[in-house]
Amino acid sequence: MSDTTLREPTHRVSPRAVRYWTVNSLIGGVIGWAVLFAIAWFLPEGRWWSTTLVWIFVLIMAVNVLEVVLEPMIRYRRTRWEVTEGKVFVQTGWLSRDQRIAPLSRVQTVDTHRGAIMRLYGLANITVTTASAAGAITIPCLDTHLADRVTAELARITGQTRGDAT
């Protein structure tokens, strides 16, 4: 046991999250490509700067394709969560890393959220808020049934503490 680093939380999110994230970034990507195509269409031909711009657009699109392919996979490997009897611990981010810990005694609300696309894949987010606006913790993309169980468990534990949790 090292004194200076945190380990990763134990649980991964639902494997279906990979497909959900892919679809999500594809939607964003397609809109972006459409905008770039539209701009490129109206650019005057034969000017050095319009050619440069088009090449920049191509580069952006290539990066975007790479992102759509790679991001969900990396994100799946790096997104972890854990709820212990006293605390909730979540790690998110794919290039960056964001680790959040809150004691359940300080939790104020537990919310479950299912977006339209998330429902197609049977996924749900759980958001745990504390008295600090900067302290909200989201466990993303859990299997719906698991999310229900975790929410119930969180509600049970947090219901046992009193006071205004500030």
Add this chain to the structure above:
Amino acid sequence: MSLPDLPPPTGEPVAPTLAPPVPGGTDRWQRQSPRMLLVHPVRILGSFALPLVLAVLGISRGTDEDRFWVFAVVAGAVLAVVAGVVSWYVTRYRFTDEQVQLRTGLLSRRVLTAPLDRVRSVDIESSLLHRVLGLAKVKVGTGVDSTRIELDGVSREQAAELRTFLLRRGSAGQGPETPPAGYAVTPAGADPAPDGDRDEPAGAAHPAGAEQPETELARIDWGWLRYAPFSLSSLVVVAGAVGVLAQFGDDLPVDQVEVAQGAWEWVLAQALLVLVAMTLLAVVVGWVVVSTVTYVLTWWNLRVVREARGNLRITRGLLTTHSQTVERAKVRGARMGEPFLLRLVRGAELTALATGVGTGGTTKVLPPAPRAVVTDVGHELLEETGALTMALTGHGPRARRRIHVQHQWGTLFIVALLAVPTYLLDVGWVQWLPSWAPPVALVVLGALNAVVADSAWRNLGHGLTGRHLVVQTGAFVRSREVLELAGIIGWRLDQSFFQRRLGLADLRATTAAGSEVVTAPDIPLTLAVPLARRATPGMLEEFLA
């Protein structure tokens, strides 16, 4: 708040002090004082003053169109006064056994409530008009919500009684320490502060025996007035004023310098110099005057008092008076701000970080004042010595590298912005850009940013006292935030892609007080985790690698 806040158990019923000091007792809806009927129209007339004057001037010219505007303005004023009366008529408040309720709205009715046992702060504010009429506005802050309930038009005596009642009630409501149901489920050793209101080790911080006389922590010293011009906030005011003046500046014949020829050129050049000098002088004098006047208006009669029951009370103001009271347990820390100019003259400002004092979560405690005074008062506020004066641990060479790189991005961007037109474009005025401009910009901006970055790195640091986490940041404005450990309700350890490569992180302690987060940026991971562990024993242990 724990036991010391209650009177010793003499067997006397506590009830008498718990009755709300309003005529008619609990459960009856109260109106604002009828004197508020005067306040509304005067306020509205004030805001209509300018259009009215313009309209009257219009009469003297006597065209039909102007008469129409006079009519419109008068009608508007009458309508506004009626609206004021209606608002007075429909606004009511009452105290039930558990809540203070405020009811407003004619058509869509709104009821704001605050649980009495959650009242954490009470502010009493009286504008000049309020004071003439003997009225006050009472703002009630709870630890639950960031919005505060405002009871306007309460008589001054009633306001003072309300404050005593609300804060006493707030502390008393938590009662003697019976462990909450299910307390044992959260392992007691795992979390030093399972409940925001019972987190003080009894008697450790406050001497037992509760009722000590109130102590004065600070009082305005007019010698501090010399720090007024060095505060940054007055700079904003003056900058605004200069902006307005610049509008008139357009009328000056400055742009005709080019047209002038021969002798005129010389004369006008001299005039321009004089003009620039005069403007500078006007700005400096304006700055000094505005900042001094603002300082006097805001901080007149400042008193910072620790009340008998430990609550913090700050009273100040010349025209509009403020009296802010915050429950002791909800004062979670302090921030000492040292803007660049103020640092030159060894001055500083002090702000308290608290829960339930409205949006922002901060209450100004001291104006720009000598640093020694600020640290002394700050330590009294924190009830611990050292946090504001201690030497801090720096964040090391890798943090320095990162801060320098971050600051130079701006340099590169501006130089690139300058280089493209200089070397690539030859249209319009940009072809006159000298070819030495980009390299010079690179050197000058680079050096400037290097100085700023190094100052940011030197100011950066963190520390830990027995009861507080200390973090210092900032380049121009050095800001030292001190947060009570018991007020930390979670941790975030954020690493961007580049921070991960450098082994750095942004360590954030989340809290309900102040801006709700205290961030130690670019702290080496090897320091971050031990710091968080020592600050909140038990919170991180099970997650260590």
